[in-house]
Amino acid sequence: MILDTKNKIGDIYVTDPATGTEYVHEGRFTPYISKITSLTDIGIVSNQGYSIALANLLVYETVPNKLTIGTPKERQIIQRNDENRAMVNVSGTYRSEDIPGSVEICAELAENARRGKSVDWQSVDSFADGEFSGTLELMAGGWYTVKVRVKSDGAYMEEEISRVGVGDIYLTAGQSNSASFGQDKTTPANDTVSTWDPDTGAWVFSSDPQVSWSGSFVGTGGSPWPTLGDYLTEKYGVPIGFISAGWGSSVVTDFLPENNKHYKRIRIPLEEFGVNGIKAVLWHQGESDAINGTSSEQYKKDLLTVIESSRSDAGYDIPWVIARAAYHTQSSAEAEQRVVAGQVSACNDINIFVGSTTDDLLDGYRSTTDHVHFRKAGLIEHGTRWGKALDAALYHGTEDIYIGNVYTDQTDKGYEISFRLNNTGSDTAEYTAYMAVYESGVLSDVSAMGSGAVEADSFADINGVIDIPQDSDGFDVKLFIWTGEDTPVTLPIKLV
Numbered sequence: 001m002i003l004d005t006k007n008k009i010g011d012i013y014v015t016d017p018a019t020g021t022e023y024v025h026e027g028r029f030t031p032y033i034s035k036i037t038s039l040t041d042i043g044i045v046s047n048q049g050y051s052i053a054l055a056n057l058l059v060y061e062t063v064p065n066k067l068t069i070g071t072p073k074e075r076q077i078i079q080r081n082d083e084n085r086a087m088v089n090v091s092g093t094y095r096s097e098d099i100p101g102s103v104e105i106c107a108e109l110a111e112n113a114r115r116g117k118s119v120d121w122q123s124v125d126s127f128a129d130g131e132f133s134g135t136l137e138l139m140a141g142g143w144y145t146v147k148v149r150v151k152s153d154g155a156y157m158e159e160e161i162s163r164v165g166v167g168d169i170y171l172t173a174g175q176s177n178s179a180s181f182g183q184d185k186t187t188p189a190n191d192t193v194s195t196w197d198p199d200t201g202a203w204v205f206s207s208d209p210q211v212s213w214s215g216s217f218v219g220t221g222g223s224p225w226p227t228l229g230d231y232l233t234e235k236y237g238v239p240i241g242f243i244s245a246g247w248g249s250s251v252v253t254d255f256l257p258e259n260n261k262h263y264k265r266i267r268i269p270l271e272e273f274g275v276n277g278i279k280a281v282l283w284h285q286g287e288s289d290a291i292n293g294t295s296s297e298q299y300k301k302d303l304l305t306v307i308e309s310s311r312s313d314a315g316y317d318i319p320w321v322i323a324r325a326a327y328h329t330q331s332s333a334e335a336e337q338r339v340v341a342g343q344v345s346a347c348n349d350i351n352i353f354v355g356s357t358t359d360d361l362l363d364g365y366r367s368t369t370d371h372v373h374f375r376k377a378g379l380i381e382h383g384t385r386w387g388k389a390l391d392a393a394l395y396h397g398t399e400d401i402y403i404g405n406v407y408t409d410q411t412d413k414g415y416e417i418s419f420r421l422n423n424t425g426s427d428t429a430e431y432t433a434y435m436a437v438y439e440s441g442v443l444s445d446v447s448a449m450g451s452g453a454v455e456a457d458s459f460a461d462i463n464g465v466i467d468i469p470q471d472s473d474g475f476d477v478k479l480f481i482w483t484g485e486d487t488p489v490t491l492p493i494k495l496v
Contacts, residue, residue: 066095067157069148072164075194075203077241079169079277080140082404083459084422086166090124091133094150094157101151103132107144107164114237115424116141116166117457121149139457140166140238140402140424143192165192165239168232169278171269172210172225172244173255174285176373177325177358177382179246180209182222183367184376186383192239193229198268203241210244213265217248222376227383228390235387236395237424243269243278251288252302257309266306270314280394281310282355282386284323286339287372290331299342307352320352321393323386327359329371350494353393356385396491400425401483408495411465415495417477418463423454431483433462435493438476449479468495 069092072078078086090105103126109116117139124134138144142165149158172178185208193206198213206229212218229240245265247254254261270278289299303322311317322343326336336359347354358378365378374382396403402422409416423429433449449464468475477493 066093067148067150067159068092068094069146069159069161072146072161073201073203074161075163075165075205077165077167077169077194077203077239078138079273079279080166080238081276082420082422084140084402084404084424086138086140088136088138088146088164088166089133090136090146090148091131092148092159093130094126094132095130101153102126103134103148103150105134105136105149106147107136107138108147109141110143110145113141113143115139116144118144126150138166142166142239163191165194165241167192167238167240169196169241169243169273170225170228171266171278171281172223172242172246172284173266173281174246174283174323174325175250175288176219176246176248177287178223178282178284179212179216179218179244179248180221180223181219181248181373182208182224182375182379183369183373184379185209185222186224186226186376186379188226188229190230190233192233193226193242194239195225195242195244196269198243198265206240206242210242212244212246216265217250218244218246219248219373222374222379224374224379224383224386227380228386229383231384231387232390232395235391236399245269246284249288250285251292252285252294252299252306255285255306256302257306263306263309266310267313270310270318275315278314278318280319280321280390281307282321282323284325284355284358286323286326286336286343287328287331290326290335290339291328293335294339294342296338296342296345299339300346303342303346307346317351319394321355321389322347322352323355324357325359327362327372348494349492353389355389355393356382358382358385396489397421397481398483398485400427401429401431403481403489403491406479406491406493408493410495414465414467415477416463416465417449417479417493418461419479420459420461421454421481421483422459423456426456428456429454429483431460431462431481433464433482434480435464435466436478436480437466437468438478440474441476 071089071091078088080086103124104121105124106121107119109118119136126132143163145160145162146164147160149156187207194203195206195210196203197211206226208222209220210223225242232240247262255263257263307320324340324343326339361378367373367375402424404420406419430453432451435449437445449462454460479491480488482488
């Protein structure tokens with residue numbers, strides 16, 4: 001029997017003409033297909049970014065006693081949530097001569113993992129067509145090994161996917177210094193750093209050059225991302241994932257949605273990974289705009305348009321972190337200063353943050369040939385500076401304390417502010433939280449949000465109400481959170 005195929009972004013969709021059932025290619029065809037003939041049209045065949053065309057899928061009889069895991073994939077990173085956990089989808093197919101008595105899934109934490117907790121066997125749904133699907137709630141950490149077993153007629157079939165992590169995923173965008181044009185390649189020292197391959201959907205070890213879309217203007221050299229991955233996973237003990245969306249020599253307007261050039265490389269991953277599926281976008285771009293003489297006001301306007309479009313397509317206010325970057329041998333210092341001013345003015349220190357600074361990395365850091373891209377010392381310093389910028393912007397608390405997103409809701413009593421504090425350590429953690437109100441920069445009120453203790457591997461919901469006018473212009477709010485340290489975590493809050 002021949003299955004029909006059709007192109008869609010990122011996946012192959014196959015429809016069984018006998019039943020009308022549609023399947024998505026995630027490895028689940030393995031039990032059906034023992035041979036593929038007339039493989040044609042591989043490559044870029046769509047202006048939507050990428051797709052794969054397969055013709056003449058020749059299907060043979062199914063193989064008895066075959067178990068295949070479609071998701072998760074090896075080396076996959078799943079974005080943790082405000083509870084420092086993730087719901088990990090486990091799905092696939094089984095083939096047995098008898099109807100199975102049960103399908104069960106579990107997750108085993110690797111012995112050398114710094115964070116995480118194993119989850120014992122639990123039953124999941126199975127269906128008459130040979131598919132199974134369920135979820136595992138996993139704490140941030142890993143690697144995990146996800147296992148599936150099917151019990152049929154007193155015997156088990158068992159399969160597993162190793163190196164599955166729950167941590168943080170970053171979408172990197174911009175021009176060549178974000179896109180593997182460095183003079184020297186770099187490699188993470190930690191195995192728990194992965195990069196998503198948008199052409200195949202697979203996850204790979206994050207050694208340079210970073211994988212990207214086929215046909216993209218991406219270099220074959222080094223990037224700062226392996227160093228950043230090492231910095232974050234060493235400091236916070238969770239796996240780190242990257243998605244590379246940069247394009248060499250691009251200007252900021254190339255990423256405007258209406259120009260239909262590079263914005264799709266931002267949009268597609270945001271849609272693919274879903275709401276809250278990516279922690280932040282890391283933006284390193286500006287050199288070409290300095291050459292072109294882009295004004296501060298225009299750069300800010302265009303960048304904010306890209307950011308707002310990304311949030312509309314993502315379905316949530318994904319944070320952006322903006323590097324101060326404009327240096328190029330073909331631009332002037334004045335032109336570079338204008339671009340950097342536009343980058344900084346686009347940041348509000350609430351959900352658009354100032355990132356690393358790289359324009360001062362010159363002699364000893366830049367390529368010995370073009371003096372624009374970075375050599376190894378520059379890439380390492382670049383990645384380290386990104387880590388320190390993310391410490392300040394996104395990683396609040398201590399090594400064992402994880403503070404999730406802060407939410408504000410306007411009520412008839414004022415503004416209600418809430419967040420979740422997670423204790424990822426092995427001991428009980430004490431906390432104290434206050435909020436301070438500033439009117440035109442002057443402290444006007446301080447109120448307690450509460451104090452208490454959070455058991456290990458648990459969390460506390462903290463909230464409070466600020467009574468200020470509904471027209472909140474001129475008012476700023478900051479949270480101060482002590483978690484056993486002398487210096488509190490300080491978070492600026494946007495009133496909406």
